[in-house]
Amino acid sequence: MRLSHFKIQKLYWNTALILLVIGVWFGVLASSKYFDLDIAGVHLEMVSLRPIHVTAVTMWIVTGAISCVYIYLYSATKIEFSVPLAFFQWLMLIFALMGIFSSYFIQKFGGREYWEFPPVFALPLLGSWILFLFNLYKSLFKVSNWPVYFWMWFAGGCFFLLTFLENYLWIFPFIREQYIIDTTIQWKSNGSLVGSWNQLIYGTAFYLMDKIKGDTGTSTSRSAYFFYMLGLFNLMFNWGHHIYSLPTHNIVRTVGYLVSMTEWIFLLKILFSWRSTIDSATKNFHYLPFKFLMAADAWLLLNLIQALLMSIPAFNLFTHGTHVTVAHAMGTTIGINSMILLAGCSEFICSRICLSDKVTTMISYLFWTIQISLFVFVVSLDSAGICKIIWQYQVTNGSFTDLSLKLKPWIIIFASSGTFLAVGLSALALVLIWMLNSPKTIKRI
Amino acid sequence: MNPKKFLVFILLCVLYFLFSVWIYITPVKLSAFEYDRSAEIGEGHLVFQKYNCQACHQLYGLGGYLGPDLTNVSSQKGKSSNYIKAYIKAGSAKMPAFNMSSEELESIVRFLELVDKTGTSLPDNYLIKFDGRVIRK
C-alpha cells in the first residue's frame, strides 16, 4: 500500500474521532437543558444542542464505518481504492458538515428529526456517499468469491443511498400533504438507514473476528450467510415498531411485528455461542481490539433483549415516547456500533505499533470507565422511562411539570453518568488520535 | 459474487421495492378526513420543521423528550388556539419564545389541529390482545 492510501485512512479516522469528541460534549450540554443550566456560559437552546449532538454522533458512526471499509477492504482484497476520489468524497463531507453545524448554530433548520438541517446540505452528503460507493464497488466487483462481510458492505452501501433518498420524499407536496403516510415513510427510512450502517459495521466486525482468530471459517460458513440474509430482511422490513401507535395501514404494523420477532433467532444464536465466545475472550482479552469486540457482544445481548420486548406492540404501547426509547437508541449506537468502530480503529493502530504498558493501562482504565458509566447511563434512562409509564397510569390529566419533577432524580443520574461517559469516550478518542498521528505509526505502513 | 446468493438478494430487493411503492401510493383511510390528505397539514409541517419544534416535542411519541407530546394538545381542555399561539409567542421557563409571523402562527396552530384529528397517541385508547397486538378502542 502506498503512503497516500494510508494518509486517506488516517484522515477519515481523525475526522470520525473528532466528530465523536464534539458529539459527546454536545450531548452533555443538551442534558444540562433538563436543568436549565448554561454550562460554561454557553447559551445555546435545545433546538440547536440536540441536532448538533445527534448529527455529530451519527456522523461519527457513518464516518467511522467508511474508515473501516477503506482499511479492511484493502486488507481483504489487496486492491487499491482511488485516492483522489476518496479525498474528494472527504471534501464534500466536510463541506456538508460545516454547512450543517453553522446552520444549527444560527438556528436555521428545515429538515426532519435527526436531519434537521436545511435540505440543501443533503446534496453534498449524497454526492459524498456516491463517490464512496464508486470506490467500494470498484474493488468489490473485482473479486469473485465473496466472504460474508463483502456482502454486508455491498448491501449496506446501496441501502444507505436508497433510504437516505427515501428520507427526503417529504419535499414533494404529494407526500407531505398525507401526514400519516409521510410519517410512515419517515420512520421506514430512518429505521432502514440505521440497518444499513449496521451492515457496514457488522461486516467490519466479521472481518476483524476472522483476522484476530486467524482463520476465515466464520465469514464463509453457511450460518454466516444465513444471518446476513436475516439481517438484510430486517433492514428492509423491521421498522414498524417505531410507529405502532400511528393510525397507518394495519399491514405495516403486522409486518413490523412479525419481522421483528425473527430477531429471536439472533438472540438464540448469541446464547448458544456464548460458551465459545467466553472461551476466546479469556484467551484474547488482553488484545485491545478484541476487548472492544467483546464489549460490543455483551451490549448486543443486553440491547437485543430490550429491543425484542419493545417490538411487541403490547409493550411498545407503554415504552413508546418515553426515555426507554432514548436508552435503546443510545445503548445500541454507543454499546454496539461505537464499540465495533473503536475495535476497528484500535486494530488499525495495534497492527502498526506496539503499545507501551503505560498506554495499555491507561486505555484499560478508559475502557472500564466507558463500560460502567454506559451501564448506569442506560439504566437511568430506562428507569426514567418506567417512571413515566407508572405516572401515566397513576395520574389522570397530570401536568407535564409534575412529570418532569418525578423524573428529575433519574435525569440527574443520566446527566452525571453521561458526563463520565463523555470523559471516557473523548479521552479515548484523543489517545487514539495521538497514536494515529504519531511518527511511529507512519513508519510501519 | 455467488449467483445463488445474488438471486436471494435480488428477490428480497423486489419484495422491498413492491412493499415500499405500495406504501407510497396507497392512501390511508381516516375517520376525520375522507383521506389523509391536506395542503394545510403539509404547510404547517414545514413551519414545525423550520423552528425545529421536534427537538423537544413529540408527535405520536416521535421527537425530543424535553417537552410534552403535542399530538392531541389542540383538543385538550383549556388549550384553545389562542392559548397555543400565546404559549409559542411567550415561551415558558423551559421553552424559548418564538418570534413567528402571524401567518406562521396560524399555520402551526392549524397543523396541530389537523394532527389531532388524525388520531390519538395516549395508551389508554388501545386494547391489548393475547398475541401481543394492540387494537384501537
Ligand code: HEM
Ligand atoms: C415552534 C415550535 C414549538 C411549538 C409549536 C411548541 C408548542 C408548545 C405548546 C402548545 C405547549 C403547551 C403544551 C400544553 O400546555 O400541554 C408547549 C409546552 C412546552 N414546550 Fe414547546 N413548542 C415548540 C418548541 C419547543 C422547544 C424547541 C422546546 C425546548 C427547548 C420546547 C419545550 C417545551 C416545554 C418544556 C413545555 C412544557 C411547559 C414547561 O414545562 O415549561 N418547546 N410547547
Ligand code: HEM
Ligand atoms: C457515542 C456516544 C453517543 C451516541 C452515539 C449518542 C446517540 C444519541 C442518539 C441517537 C440520540 C437520539 C435519541 C432518540 O431520538 O431517541 C441521542 C439523544 C441524546 N443524547 Fe446521546 N449519544 C451519545 C452520547 C451522549 C452523552 C455522553 C450524553 C450526555 C449526557 C448524551 C445526551 C443525550 C441527550 C440529552 C439526548 C436528547 C434526549 C432528549 O430528547 O431529551 N448522549 N443521543
